[in-house]
Amino acid sequence: MKVTVHKLTPLFNPRSIAVIGASRDPRKAGYIVFRNLVENSKRLLGYKVYPINPYAKRILGVKAYPSITKIEEDVDLAVVVVPAERVPLVLEECGEKHVKVAIILSAGFSEVGNIELEEEVKHIGTKFGIRILGPNCLGVFDSYSGVDTIFLPYFKVLPDGRRLSSLPRPKRGSISLISQSGAVGVAVLDYMASEGIGISKFISYGNKVDIDETDILEYLLYDDSTRVIMMYIENIERGRRFIEVAREVSKRKPIVVLKAGRTPSGARAVLSHTAAVAGIDKIYEAAFKMCGILRVYTLEDLMDSSKALAYQPPAKGNNIAILTDGGGAGVMASDEAETLGLKLARLDEKTRQEFRKLKSSGAIVDFAITENPIDLTGSATTEMYEICLQLLLEDPNVDGVILIVLHHVPLIVDIENLVHRCSKLIKEYGKPTTVGTIGGSEMAILLRRMFNEKCIPAYTSPERACRALAQLVKYGLYLKRFS
Amino acid sequence: MKVTVHKLTPLFNPRSIAVIGASRDPRKAGYIVFRNLVENSKRLLGYKVYPINPYAKRILGVKAYPSITKIEEDVDLAVVVVPAERVPLVLEECGEKHVKVAIILSAGFSEVGNIELEEEVKHIGTKFGIRILGPNCLGVFDSYSGVDTIFLPYFKVLPDGRRLSSLPRPKRGSISLISQSGAVGVAVLDYMASEGIGISKFISYGNKVDIDETDILEYLLYDDSTRVIMMYIENIERGRRFIEVAREVSKRKPIVVLKAGRTPSGARAVLSHTAAVAGIDKIYEAAFKMCGILRVYTLEDLMDSSKALAYQPPAKGNNIAILTDGGGAGVMASDEAETLGLKLARLDEKTRQEFRKLKSSGAIVDFAITENPIDLTGSATTEMYEICLQLLLEDPNVDGVILIVLHHVPLIVDIENLVHRCSKLIKEYGKPTTVGTIGGSEMAILLRRMFNEKCIPAYTSPERACRALAQLVKYGLYLKRFS
Numbered sequence: 001m002k003v004t005v006h007k008l009t010p011l012f013n014p015r016s017i018a019v020i021g022a023s024r025d026p027r028k029a030g031y032i033v034f035r036n037l038v039e040n041s042k043r044l045l046g047y048k049v050y051p052i053n054p055y056a057k058r059i060l061g062v063k064a065y066p067s068i069t070k071i072e073e074d075v076d077l078a079v080v081v082v083p084a085e086r087v088p089l090v091l092e093e094c095g096e097k098h099v100k101v102a103i104i105l106s107a108g109f110s111e112v113g114n115i116e117l118e119e120e121v122k123h124i125g126t127k128f129g130i131r132i133l134g135p136n137c138l139g140v141f142d143s144y145s146g147v148d149t150i151f152l153p154y155f156k157v158l159p160d161g162r163r164l165s166s167l168p169r170p171k172r173g174s175i176s177l178i179s180q181s182g183a184v185g186v187a188v189l190d191y192m193a194s195e196g197i198g199i200s201k202f203i204s205y206g207n208k209v210d211i212d213e214t215d216i217l218e219y220l221l222y223d224d225s226t227r228v229i230m231m232y233i234e235n236i237e238r239g240r241r242f243i244e245v246a247r248e249v250s251k252r253k254p255i256v257v258l259k260a261g262r263t264p265s266g267a268r269a270v271l272s273h274t275a276a277v278a279g280i281d282k283i284y285e286a287a288f289k290m291c292g293i294l295r296v297y298t299l300e301d302l303m304d305s306s307k308a309l310a311y312q313p314p315a316k317g318n319n320i321a322i323l324t325d326g327g328g329a330g331v332m333a334s335d336e337a338e339t340l341g342l343k344l345a346r347l348d349e350k351t352r353q354e355f356r357k358l359k360s361s362g363a364i365v366d367f368a369i370t371e372n373p374i375d376l377t378g379s380a381t382t383e384m385y386e387i388c389l390q391l392l393l394e395d396p397n398v399d400g401v402i403l404i405v406l407h408h409v410p411l412i413v414d415i416e417n418l419v420h421r422c423s424k425l426i427k428e429y430g431k432p433t434t435v436g437t438i439g440g441s442e443m444a445i446l447l448r449r450m451f452n453e454k455c456i457p458a459y460t461s462p463e464r465a466c467r468a469l470a471q472l473v474k475y476g477l478y479l480k481r482f483s
Numbered sequence: 484m485k486v487t488v489h490k491l492t493p494l495f496n497p498r499s500i501a502v503i504g505a506s507r508d509p510r511k512a513g514y515i516v517f518r519n520l521v522e523n524s525k526r527l528l529g530y531k532v533y534p535i536n537p538y539a540k541r542i543l544g545v546k547a548y549p550s551i552t553k554i555e556e557d558v559d560l561a562v563v564v565v566p567a568e569r570v571p572l573v574l575e576e577c578g579e580k581h582v583k584v585a586i587i588l589s590a591g592f593s594e595v596g597n598i599e600l601e602e603e604v605k606h607i608g609t610k611f612g613i614r615i616l617g618p619n620c621l622g623v624f625d626s627y628s629g630v631d632t633i634f635l636p637y638f639k640v641l642p643d644g645r646r647l648s649s650l651p652r653p654k655r656g657s658i659s660l661i662s663q664s665g666a667v668g669v670a671v672l673d674y675m676a677s678e679g680i681g682i683s684k685f686i687s688y689g690n691k692v693d694i695d696e697t698d699i700l701e702y703l704l705y706d707d708s709t710r711v712i713m714m715y716i717e718n719i720e721r722g723r724r725f726i727e728v729a730r731e732v733s734k735r736k737p738i739v740v741l742k743a744g745r746t747p748s749g750a751r752a753v754l755s756h757t758a759a760v761a762g763i764d765k766i767y768e769a770a771f772k773m774c775g776i777l778r779v780y781t782l783e784d785l786m787d788s789s790k791a792l793a794y795q796p797p798a799k800g801n802n803i804a805i806l807t808d809g810g811g812a813g814v815m816a817s818d819e820a821e822t823l824g825l826k827l828a829r830l831d832e833k834t835r836q837e838f839r840k841l842k843s844s845g846a847i848v849d850f851a852i853t854e855n856p857i858d859l860t861g862s863a864t865t866e867m868y869e870i871c872l873q874l875l876l877e878d879p880n881v882d883g884v885i886l887i888v889l890h891h892v893p894l895i896v897d898i899e900n901l902v903h904r905c906s907k908l909i910k911e912y913g914k915p916t917t918v919g920t921i922g923g924s925e926m927a928i929l930l931r932r933m934f935n936e937k938c939i940p941a942y943t944s945p946e947r948a949c950r951a952l953a954q955l956v957k958y959g960l961y962l963k964r965f966s
Contacts, residue, residue, distance in 0.1 A: 027893075112850040156896050156926055164925035167891050181811025183861065186891045187921030191943075194923025232811060260811060265827045266818035272852040273810030297822075299815060299921065299944040327756030328664025328743060331717060332782060335749035339780075344748045367595035369755040378666065408650050408669045410510075413639050438670030438782065440677025442647035443639055460674075461782040 007131055008211070008219045010100040012142045012201060014047050014076035018068045018099070020090045021081035021106075022051030022059050029105060029151035030081045035060060037079075040146030047145070050075065052090075068097045077101050078130075079139065079149050084108030087135065088120050095128025103149050104134035110207050110275060111136050122209045137206025138182040141189070143172040143199050144225055150202075152186060166190075173198015174227035175310050178216050180274060181260075182206065184232045188303065196452055197307055200225040207274075214242045221249045230306045231257045235276035236284075243291050250292035251482055254309045254475045257293050258302045259284050292478040294471055301467060304459060308468035311455040312432040314476030317399035319345035320469060321392040322373035324404035324462075325380035325412065330373035333402050333436060333462035340470040344372045351395045355388075363387060378409040382418040389422055393429035400472060401426075401433040402465050403456075407443045415447050423454035432472040434458075436465030490614055491694070491702045493583040495625045495684060497530050497559035501551045501582070503573045504564035504589075505534030505542050512588060512634035513564045518543060520562075523629030530628070533558065535573075551580050560584050561613075562622065562632050567591030570618065571603050578611030586632050587617035593690050593758060594619050605692045620689025621665040624672070626655040626682050627708055633685075635669060649673075656681015657710035658793050661699050663757060664743075665689065667715045671786065679935055680790055683708040690757075697725045704732045713789045714740045718759035719767075726774050733775035734965055737792045737958045740776050741785045742767050775961040777954050784950060787942060791951035794938040795915040797959030800882035802828035803952060804875040805856035807887035807945075808863035808895065813856035816885050816919060816945035823953040827855045834878045838871075846870060861892040865901040872905055876912035883915040883955060885948050886939075890926045898930050906937035915955040917941075919948030 017037060023030035030053075037049045038060055051059040054066040065071055068078060068090070078099045082090055084106050094102050102125070109118040118135065125132040133139060139149030148169065156166040170192040179185030182204040192199055200223065203216050213233055220226045229249065236242045249255060261270035261278030270278040288295045294309075296302045320342050324330040334344060347355075355370035357363075364384045369375035374392070376384050385405070392398050403422065407415060426433045435451045435458035437444055444460075451458035459465045500520060506513035513536075520532045521543055534542040537549040548554055551561060551573070561582045565573055567589050577585050585608070592601040601618065608615040616622060622632030631652065639649040653675040662668030665687040675682055683706065686699050696716055703709045712732065719725045732738055744753035744761030753761040771778045777792075779785045803825050807813040817827060830838075838853035840846075847867045852858035857875070859867050868888070875881050886905065890898060909916045918934045918941035920927055927943075934941035942948045 152891050152893065156890075158899070159897050164929060166924055166926040168924055179811075181809065181814075183809030183889050183891065184811035184815075184921075187809070187812070187889055190891065190922030190924045190927060194927075234811070234814060258815075260814040260818060263818045263821035265821040266814050268827075268854075269810070269814040269817040269856050272854055272856075273814055273858065298819070298946040300946070326664065326666030326670070327752070328662075328667035328715060328717070329670070331664075331743040331749050331752040331756055332667075332741075334752040335743060335746045336781070338746035338748040344751075371751075371755055373752050373755075375756065406666050406670050407639075408635050408666065408673065410635065414642050416641070438667070439673030441649055441651055441673045443649040444673060444677075446647060463781040463783070 008101065008215065010076035011103070011133060011140060012147060013145050014147065016048040016050065016073060016075050017077045017079060018050045018052050018071065018075045019079045019081065020052040020068060022053050022064065024056060024059050032151045032153060033079060033081060033105070033149050036148045038062060040148055044146040048073070068093050068099070071097070075099050077103070080104045080106060081151065082106060084114065084117060088117070088124055091121060091124045091130070094130055095124060099130055101131045101133065103137070103139040104132060105137060105139055105149060105151060107136040109135045118207060118209055125210050132210040134206040135209065138185060138204035141169060141202040143170065150186060168193035170197060170199040173200060173310065174225065175199055175230055175306050176201040176220050176223070176226040177230045178203050178213055179232040180205065180213070180234050181232055191303055196449065197310070212237060214238050214245050217249055218245045221252065227253055228306050228309045229253055229255045230302060231255065232302070233257060233259055234261050234270045234274050235278055239287065243287050246293055247291035250478070255293045256296055256302060256305045256309065256471070257288060258296050258299065294474055300464070304464055304468045305471040308434055308457045308472055309475065311457045312434070312472055313430055314479055315400040315432045315473040316476055318473045318477065319343050319397055320400045320402060321345050321347070321395070321398045322402045322404065323385070323388055323392060324373055325376045325378065325409050326404065326406045327369070327375045327377070329404045329406060329436065329438065329462045330375050333404060333466050334373055336463040336466040340467065342470055342473060345395065345398045347372055348395045348397050351391050354391050358387060379411065380409055381411045382414060382421060385418060386421045386425065390425050393425055393431050398431065400431055400469050402436060402462070402469055403433055404436045404462050404465070405447060406438060407447050415443065416450060419447070419450040419454060423451065423456050426456055432469060434465040434469045436462035491584065491698065493559035494586070494616060494623060495630060496628050497630065499531040499533070499556060499558050500560045500562060501533045501535050501554065501558045502562045502564065503535040503551060505536050505547065507539060507542050515634045515636060516562060516564060516588070516632050519631045521545060523631055527629040531556070551576050551582070554580070558582050560586070563587045563589060564634065565589060567597065567600060571600070571607055574604060574607045574613070577613055578607060582613055584614045584616065586620070586622040587615060588620060588622055588632060588634060590619040592618045601690060601692055608693050615693040617689040618692060621668060621687035624652060624685040626653065633669060651676035653680060653682040656683060656793065657708065658682055658713055658789050659684040659703050659706070659709040660713045661686050661696055662715040663688065663696070663717050664715055674786055679932065680793070695720060697721050697728050700725070700732055701728045704735065710736055711789050711793045712736055712738045713785060714738065715785070716740060716742055717744050717753045717757050718761055722770065726770055729776055730774040733961070738776045739779055739785060739788045739792065739954070740771060741779050741782065777957055783947070787947055787951045788954040791917055791940045791955055792958065794940045795917070795955055796913055797962055798883040798915045798956040799959055801956045801960065802826050802880055803883045803885060804828050804878070804881045805885045805887065806868070806871055806875060807856055808859045808861065808892050809887065809889045810852070810858045810860070812887045812889060812919065812921065812945045813858050816887060816949050817856055819946040819949040823950065825953055825956060828878070828881045830855055831878045831880050834874050837874050841870060862894065863892055864894045865897060865904060868901060869904045869908065873908050876908055876914050881914065883952050885919060885945070885952055886916055887919045887945050887948070888930060889921060890930050898926065899933060902930070902933040902937060906934065906939050909939055915952060917948040917952045919945040
């Protein structure tokens with residue numbers, strides 16, 4: 001496997017990049033990509049970047065070349081952003097130059113029926129041993145190396161002059177995203193950036209004339225900065241190899257997959273979209289199960305699960321406890337938990353005793369419910385949360401906790417202290433915990449942000465927190481097979 | 484039915500209110516309630532408010548009375564916020580004063596095992612013919628009359644001095660919310676306020692010693708400002724009557740219900756929470772179906788569905804069209820649609836012809852997919868959205884549309900114009916449409932807000948938009964039985 005891994009290194013960590021089709025026109029993809037690469041390179045003291053454009057002497061102050069062959073130094077990575085019909089020519093030049101990997105951003109190949117042209121590109125790649133990502137893709141965003149070939153702008157300027165963030169890049173983190181759809185990919189990036197969720201690598205591979213989901217997955221196995229892998233896919237071509245690789249990967253890193261085209265309507269849409277055969281969903285289902293892939297069915301679940309897996313350890317079992325300050329929210333979480341196959345842990349006798357003591361000492365109100373789900377009621381305080389959470393985390397019957405904090409109750413005011421104390425305990429005990437809140441007030445937003453910043457994944461409903469914890473349980477149970 | 488309706492009018496539209504237990508201490512519920520009532524009364528020139536407190540001469544400048552019996556004028560509504568053990572006494576006084584309705588906010592009754600005290604309260608209510616809401620509830624918020632007995636603060640002040648919105652009240656609107664859980668209720672209000680979704684009435688009825696979900700539902704049938712009813716319930720006591728009433732209501736106004744305690748774990752939690760028997764879920768399921776209630780299973784769906792029903796007309800059938808600028812998002816929506824029992828409409832021959840014309844004239848790109856789901860691809864423009872949306876709305880085979888707008892594509896910049904043109908068409912054709920977006924960037928947030936403000940309900944994912952449209956279809960098909 002190592003060979004392939006090395007072959008893809010220039011895709012993420014090139015020493016030098018040539019942007020073929022670099023432009024001086026700010027509206028053009030060739031400008032956006034070149035500018036981002038130059039700026040990131042300056043900031044990170046990374047790779048060298050060469051603009052290739054026969055009609056320009058310099059672009060953004062950097063000396064331009066009429067052809068990649070005119071560059072004296074070696075070029076690891078070529079980013080191709082010229083019209084489709086010119087791609088074969090420039091790719092031949094890349095071959096002469098011994099470029100290792102080419103990202104072909106250009107569209108106009110098999111996705112518009114131009115199958116012959118795509119075959120030609122493939123052939124040139126094989127002939128020269130160039131690994132190709134694309135065509136018809138957004139390429140790569142690597143938050144560590146600074147490689148960013150997403151040709152969509154960070155900001156847009158409205159007619160009234162307002163400059164609004166449109167596609168902010170997420171900060172550095174441990175999640176990598178592989179997406180067969182460029183649009184879905186960047187939309188997830190937009191979401192991650194605004195939620196403060198970090199990313200390691202994003203890969204949009206388009207028509208996958210060469211590098212496919214399996215190659216990338218294989219690479220990510222050895223990528224230290226990737227701890228969780230998120231995938232949006234519509235089909236898998238090399239099924240057997242994919243299963244082999246995924247099985248290896250998921251022993252070490254969770255893989256969350258949204259496989260679209262799971263219904264006949266969806267499959268027909270896939271055929272129109274990527275000209276791919278979505279395949280029989282039951283086969284995908286079985287394959288995913290076999291190799292420990294965590295399958296999700298909606299975009300929310302894809303993002304929610306990945307966040308949970310990036311922030312929290314897998315659970316050792318499926319017995320969970322719920323701690324809440326609102327009875328109704330506790331009921332909703334209980335319903336969702338049971339629906340997902342989780343069990344409400346039967347608390348240990350020692351824990352029960354401790355709860356009785358807390359009540360008689362007045363540490364918690366005597367009308368609090370101390371059966372699981374634990375309901376501190378509207379009289380909840382930070383101290384009550386802390387002391388009860390500790391009991392639950394200590395209980396040998398509890399494998400994970402759903403912490404529901406509805407900030408509306410009167411005595412929950414100093415949320416920074418609440419978050420600090422709870423997250424300290426959660427880290428100390430190492431049992432996976434997810435947080436459910438409700439609402440969009442300033443308090444609600446701040447509360448979630450504070451928990452997220454402490455790597456305690458917080459969600460906008462009890463059910464979402466529950467579904468996220470269920471993935472930590474599912475992955476934990478899968479890992480158990482190998483221990 | 485009319486009699487009951489009239490009896491509850493003072494709950495929402497009293498001419499005068501006495502707050503028994505009004506306080507001068509800003510930390511106390513008796514202060515918050517009294518202050519909100521006074522402020523709303525001034526603002527709206529509504530009811531009179533009397534503070535009842537034997538130890539105060541004036542509260543917030545208003546003359547206080549030692550007992551409700553000392554007020555000379557009539558009192559329609561009493562809001563009781565004294566310790567539980569004093570409730571019977573003040574309620575007797577309400578009886579002497581011929582108060583019509585009492586909201587008992589005080590806790591400490593059956594929910595903490597104090598069943599006898601609750602029986603006493605019930606008895607006094609019956610004796611004097613006072614209708615009682617509560618005890619152990621948050622009472623009422625009526626955005627039109629200004630009645631607001633929610634004793635939780637709008638703002639909280641953090642230790643560092645920051646003043647953050649905690650429980651903003653939603654603006655005026657057409658959704659009413661009945662919640663057996665006060666905490667869930669206010670959490671939904673928090674969400675609605677921050678999303679800009681308007682409310683008519685919120686009712687938290689707590690231990691329902693007298694007024695229950697059925698009474699309120701009956702009242703809302705005749706309430707002109709309520710067009711959609713949202714319910715969070717854990718049990719229904721008068722099942723037969725509830726069905727009778729709900730059947731009448733849902734012919735005219737959609738009812739969306741989240742019935743918690745639907746699993747054994749949830750039912751056990753309900754027993755702890757409201758001491759209610761959640762009941763056999765299949766019976767609830769059948770009853771809801773029988774009377775056209777739209778059942779949801781998660782908090783998101785409760786809120787998403789209600790918004791859709793408040794903003795858009797019901798659909799005439801289940802054939803939907805999807806219009807997108809991202810193929811992947813279209814696939815996800817197709818999968819979700821089929822899962823929910825919707826059908827991707829087979830477009831009319833005339834529509835197909837028109838699409839072909841659009842392609843050959845260059846009005847839309849020739850590689851756009853014009854099979855349903857329609858995919859404008861990353862080359863989408865406002866003009867393409869407008870012209871294609873019109874074709875779909877005009878198509879006799881299409882009952883509703885899911886409009887997916889991923890703002891990241893290059894040519895979608897002037898989103899105000901896009902929203903303006905699309906919403907104009909949607910209103911013109913009167914076919915229900917929901918919008919799916921992805922992301923949390925400034926563009927994404929503004930795009931959703933603009934659509935929502937035009938009453939085109941917008942959501943954060945294709946799937947959520949799809950689920951919302953599915954409710955419009957479900958309700959439309961239910962209504963068809965009576966046409």
